[in-house]
Amino acid sequence: MPPHTDSPSPWDDAVRRATAATAAERPGGMDESCWDDVAMRGIVAMVLYALHLRERRAVDEIRWEAVLWHLRDDKHVEALVTAVLPGAGHDLTRTAPTGDPVAECWRWLTRTWDPNAPTKGSALTFMGPTHQPESLWVPDTPEFRWDGMSRGVGSGLPDPALEVGVNWAAGVVQSAITSESGGYGTHQRVKVKAGPLKGHRGYVRELGWVFNDEAQTVEGPAGYVVDLDDVEGLERLDADHLTRGRDHQWPRRPQGTLKVAPPPLRDPLPPRKTCGQDLEEILDRASNPEIVPPQLRQTIASAKEHHHLTLDAQATPAPQRFTWHVLMHWYQLTEHYADDQRADLYEVIIKRHLHDASPKHYLALREDDVPDLIARCMAAAE
Template sequence: MDLTRDGWPLAEQRAATATTRSWPGGPALADPDSWDVVAVRGILAVVLVSLHHRDSLSPTDAAWGSVLWHCDDAARVRSLVTAQLPHAAHAFRGSDDPVTRMWAWLTRSWDSPSSARWHGLRRGIARGSPEPAVDICTGWAAHIAAAEINRERGGHQIYDRVRIVGTPAAGRHGYVRGLAWHLDDTRQTVADGPLGYDVGLDDATGTAVIPADHLAVGTDGLSWPHTAREDSRS
């Protein structure tokens, strides 16, 4: 494979597939013509193509754990891209280069008062902010990467009904609201070991991180967004 020639199209394709599949609220809400999806998809694509150049592997083989580590902080994304792409044969050569165009779009400010400031795209995330998309949407890209890791490992998905097992709190029910990973800064990826989940329990305010081996599928027959607390009031 010619990694230089094939890297960007493969990175774009993988980023687009993941963004649609793991978009918060489901694929139906991942509007490909929205500023939000273009930004998140673009961040994932430039990270994947940067890892492709850094590690000399296909973007299809870059680990989502490494993508998540970088997307945990927009500064890490900026550092990776600006360190890797200037040395790539197809990057930063001029306005005709697709990687250059994507990075310029992700790092531009949006301070024009005109509605055309979003290049005619519909926008929902931080509509009033002039900050660059890479600074606003990297957290959203991290959400996509975390969901992809979780899918690979066969874990619970967002809004799954779960119950606590194997602890004094066994039997309590709630919903998965987020995915909790421990980041390994030395290896620049997620750490090995059990995955934890950010769970909103019916009988508590807020959420709590619970290790994966202390959660099982819920058995009370409820599904999002209904809770046992609501049932007790009816």
């Protein structure tokens, strides 16, 4: 499919339009040195450009409603881009030569990241991932964390920007639609003008849309989730039941509700799990609980305190898409801490996607065993 060329550079048009939408949504405008902004802008631009190619229409003629339909999750974005762009001459493979800004943007959106890489300007020496299997490629020259940019969204995640930022990109497009249609944005003040809650006022928390899968577009906002001042919880209200609020204060709220104040600080906390209960939960979710011998189980069950640390988080990009998190569970065996009075257990969590609903959990008795365990688990899952 040859690219549509009403504009000298449709990709530049897509980036321009996505930049304007992102700038309107982000406090202070579009920040080119912010990973979050670059990710959101890139995702929106890719969808705009792909729809331009598929529909053979100018980028500025692509409706935001069609863009939002594809931003329902990263799988829809990936399906659109990989179905359309290769036919227009864009090589999306990770080994393709550089020089195509469209393909380079896609590779940036779908690459993985090392949360432990040195920050830009850091004097620390790059030591490499602690728990990286030897079979995986590691760059000879260290990269700066997040490409040298600042990052706020999911700043500890190694997963691709497409998976992390697609919901944020959808928020950018939702704001563009509501701005053009006169709808209400998140946190905007509204008043209920019809229905059983008529007269109540509150703030918009979420926007509701009707997804037309046949036409691949959305309609709306069809409704809103509203936090009403004097009603406990949130309410789902039709769009035609609301009007713009003229007051901007946060009114006095009923005593005895969570809306008047958070729970008292002196409220008792839920009982802390015993070390035995904590170990039982870990063993229940593990795929290899048999690795923990009975003697160690007894030792941990009689421990005084349990503590948990995240040691590492790494990922590999598609087609061998994996994310793994390494946790350390350590148990204090005496009332007062001592290095030789501690029992350790390591847990590796393997995912195929950021939002994997069924991650796999594996246990190791020594930290030195973790890299080989990760490699074996990834090989078994392929």
